[in-house]
Amino acid sequence: xxxxxxxxxxxxxxxxxxxxxxxxxxxxxxxxxxxxxxxxxxxxxxxxxxxxxxxxxxxxxxxxxxxxxxxxxxxxxxxxxxxxxxxxxxxxxxxxxxxxxxxxxxxxxxxxxxxxxxxxxxxxxxxxxxxxxxxxxxxxxxxxxxxxxxxxxxxxxxxxxxxxxxxxxxxxxxxxxxxxxxxxxxxxxxxxxxxxxxxxxxxxxxxxxxxxxxxxxxxxxxxxxxxxxxxxxxxxxxxxxxxxxxxxxxxxxxxxxxxxxxxxxxxxxxxxxxxxxxxxxxxxxxxxxxxxxxxxxxxxxxxxxxxxxxxxxxxxxxxxxxxxxxxxxxxxxxxxxxxxxxxxxxxxxxxxxxxxxxxxxxxxxxxxxxxxxxxxxxxxxxxxxxxxxxxxxxxxxxxxxxxxxxxxxxxxxxxxxxxxxxxxxxxxxxxxxxxxxxxxxxxxxxxxxxxxxxxxxxxxxxxxxxxxxxxxxxxxxxxxxxxxxxxxxxxxx
Amino acid sequence: xxxxxxxxxxxxxxxxxxxxxxxxxxxxxxxxxxxxxxxxxxxxxxxxxxxxxxxxxxxxxxxxxxxxxxxxxxxxxxxxxxxxxxxxxxxxxxxxxxxxxxxxxxxxxxxxxxxxxxxxxxxxxxxxxxxxxxxxxx
Numbered sequence: 001x002x003x004x005x006x007x008x009x010x011x012x013x014x015x016x017x018x019x020x021x022x023x024x025x026x027x028x029x030x031x032x033x034x035x036x037x038x039x040x041x042x043x044x045x046x047x048x049x050x051x052x053x054x055x056x057x058x059x060x061x062x063x064x065x066x067x068x069x070x071x072x073x074x075x076x077x078x079x080x081x082x083x084x085x086x087x088x089x090x091x092x093x094x095x096x097x098x099x100x101x102x103x104x105x106x107x108x109x110x111x112x113x114x115x116x117x118x119x120x121x122x123x124x125x126x127x128x129x130x131x132x133x134x135x136x137x138x139x140x141x142x143x144x145x146x147x148x149x150x151x152x153x154x155x156x157x158x159x160x161x162x163x164x165x166x167x168x169x170x171x172x173x174x175x176x177x178x179x180x181x182x183x184x185x186x187x188x189x190x191x192x193x194x195x196x197x198x199x200x201x202x203x204x205x206x207x208x209x210x211x212x213x214x215x216x217x218x219x220x221x222x223x224x225x226x227x228x229x230x231x232x233x234x235x236x237x238x239x240x241x242x243x244x245x246x247x248x249x250x251x252x253x254x255x256x257x258x259x260x261x262x263x264x265x266x267x268x269x270x271x272x273x274x275x276x277x278x279x280x281x282x283x284x285x286x287x288x289x290x291x292x293x294x295x296x297x298x299x300x301x302x303x304x305x306x307x308x309x310x311x312x313x314x315x316x317x318x319x320x321x322x323x324x325x326x327x328x329x330x331x332x333x334x335x336x337x338x339x340x341x342x343x344x345x346x347x348x349x350x351x352x353x354x355x356x357x358x359x360x361x362x363x364x365x366x367x368x369x370x371x372x373x374x375x376x377x378x379x380x381x382x383x384x385x386x387x388x389x390x391x392x393x394x395x396x397x398x399x400x401x402x403x404x405x406x407x408x409x410x411x412x413x414x415x416x417x418x419x420x421x422x423x424x425x426x427x428x429x430x431x432x433x434x435x436x437x438x439x440x441x442x443x444x445x446x447x448x449x450x451x452x453x454x455x456x457x458x459x460x461x462x463x464x465x466x467x468x469x470x471x472x473x474x475x476x477x478x479x480x481x482x483x484x485x486x487x488x489x490x491x492x493x
Numbered sequence: 494x495x496x497x498x499x500x501x502x503x504x505x506x507x508x509x510x511x512x513x514x515x516x517x518x519x520x521x522x523x524x525x526x527x528x529x530x531x532x533x534x535x536x537x538x539x540x541x542x543x544x545x546x547x548x549x550x551x552x553x554x555x556x557x558x559x560x561x562x563x564x565x566x567x568x569x570x571x572x573x574x575x576x577x578x579x580x581x582x583x584x585x586x587x588x589x590x591x592x593x594x595x596x597x598x599x600x601x602x603x604x605x606x607x608x609x610x611x612x613x614x615x616x617x618x619x620x621x622x623x624x625x626x627x628x629x630x631x
Contacts, residue, residue, distance in 0.1 A: 005580055005585075005586065008576075008580070008585070008586040012573055012576065012577065012586065015569075015573060016569075016570060016573050016577075018569075019565070019566030019567075019569045019570050020566070020570070022562060022565065022566045023562075023563055023566045023567075060585065060586075061585055062585060062586055062587050063579070063584075063585060063586070063587035063588050063589065064584050064585045064588040064590065
């Protein structure tokens with residue numbers, strides 16, 4: 001019986017834990033509850049993935065209303081994989097959160113922090129699991145609103161303006177998405193993904209549907225911060241509390257990329273929208289500009305958190321580039337990079353969170369000489385950085401290898417050169433940090449810094465472990481990504 | 494604005510009727526237009542009117558922060574609790590038909606309770622938002 005209800009338990013357990021945290025009003029209990037919930041969610045998502053890989057897609061009808069009319073949770077390989085990414089990061093972040101939050105969020109707001117984190121987790125999981133276009137919007141709003149609050153809890157007062165800017169742009173994105181859904185509903189009378197996929201081809205030539213696609217694409221690209229719609233991202237990541245940065249950087253944009261993949265390959269799967277309209281050229285151009293822009297701007301940042309934020313914009317470019325190739329290998333490369341980037345960016349931001357915990361700053365000059373003072377944390381940072389570059393034995397290499405392979409399959413070798421060039425740019429910005437933290441004498445707070453507490457170092461190294469493990473033995477993740485891509489390219493799920 | 498006699502008297506006269514109308518909309522929701530969201534907004538408008546006339550601090554005595562905060566959570570828990578009850582009694586999440594012996598009764602009961610949850614949370618949210626912006630307390 002429990003197995004049948006797993007899809008809904010994935011959502012309502014974190015959803016119900018949020019108001020419970022609110023009522024309990026106790027930071028420690030709220031943390032214990034959130035920790036337990038996040039690990040239960042991880043167990044559920046892994047068992048869902050196993051179930052989907054064994055027996056095909058799962059469907060769960062809410063309120064026993066049959067699918068095209070009622071809301072359906074539909075889980076295939078792709079969203080089962082994304083669920084595992086989100087819950088895995090969530091579970092590790094909760095381990096990390098206690099010490100980090102105690103240092104950065106005032107006591108009386110901590111229970112609210114966990115309430116919001118649980119709501120954010122609910123929203124992100126909901127976006128991923130649902131098979132209904134409107135339901136996706138509702139979860140998009142749940143995750144967005146809670147992430148605005150989470151960002152605004154940062155110590156720096158600029159967190160408020162960062163959150164406000166994200167609020168404005170995020171709301172524009174969500175509104176565009178819902179306008180697109182409305183236009184599709186107007187032409188088809190349905191909100192169910194599978195139903196939309198069968199009805200869209202007959203009306204695909206109408207102006208309404210093309211406008212709908214435009215709204216959906218732009219709206220979701222705002223949420224996933226594709227260049228030039230990334231303006232909200234750097235400040236939001238820099239000023240948010242460390243645990244929030246880790247969580248959002250590794251999950252929020254990934255889930256938005258997932259939603260875009262859903263729109264392009266499931267809803268518009270049968271009409272091969274990337275070939276008909278200029279969507280592919282648009283996405284590919286923006287992805288390539290993002291790769292250059294993000295990497296080049298990252299080189300000039302003195303705040304390491306901001307540097308990583310710009311690097312995220314570049315990495316999102318790689319994901320979208322893979323998706324826009326519209327081939328099995330390309331989409332698989334995009335999907336696997338969702339996982340890989342979540343692991344490496346999560347661990348990098350965790351390492352920076354540990355630095356903030358110890359010396360209160362992530363300014364490059366303040367971090368001089370930290371390599372000797374905080375060896376474990378800085379070693380984690382270096383491994384994560386190598387993965388960003390795409391050095392073999394790390395997950396970054398797997399992503400880039402498949403991406404280049406996919407590009408070459410298409411015969412577009414100039415893009416392969418671009419990928420290698422932007423990786424070299426990553427070498428520059430990672431090396432800048434490595435040079436300063438290892439080869440410069442420590443001064444100020446760094447001179448008296450010690451290694452971060454175990455509760456920060458262990459979660460960081462769990463993600464670094466994943467970065468290395470799945471970089472050496474990528475069979476599992478690759479098989480899942482390829483199976484997911486095959487289901488998408490083979491005419492919808 | 495409590496020094497203005499007409500405003501004071503009229504609002505004191507109106508507020509009970511606003512609450513009754515809210516409850517009417519609440520319980521009427523499963524027969525016709527209405528339901529928890531509208532009812533919650535109407536209910537909170539009674540508090541907001543009171544706050545406009547008699548000030549935020551008096552309103553906070555009637556609706557203290559712990560109460561509105563608890564109400565926010567209880568509404569959500571009531572809604573999802575009904576959903577879980579449907580699961581426990583053999584249906585899917587939010588399946589109302591299994592809640593009573595007869596499916597129609599179950600649907601009635603389910604909608605009523607879920608709408609009550611919505612009403613409580615919406616009313617509490619509206620009051621909280623208004624008082625937060627109007628006053629300095631959280």
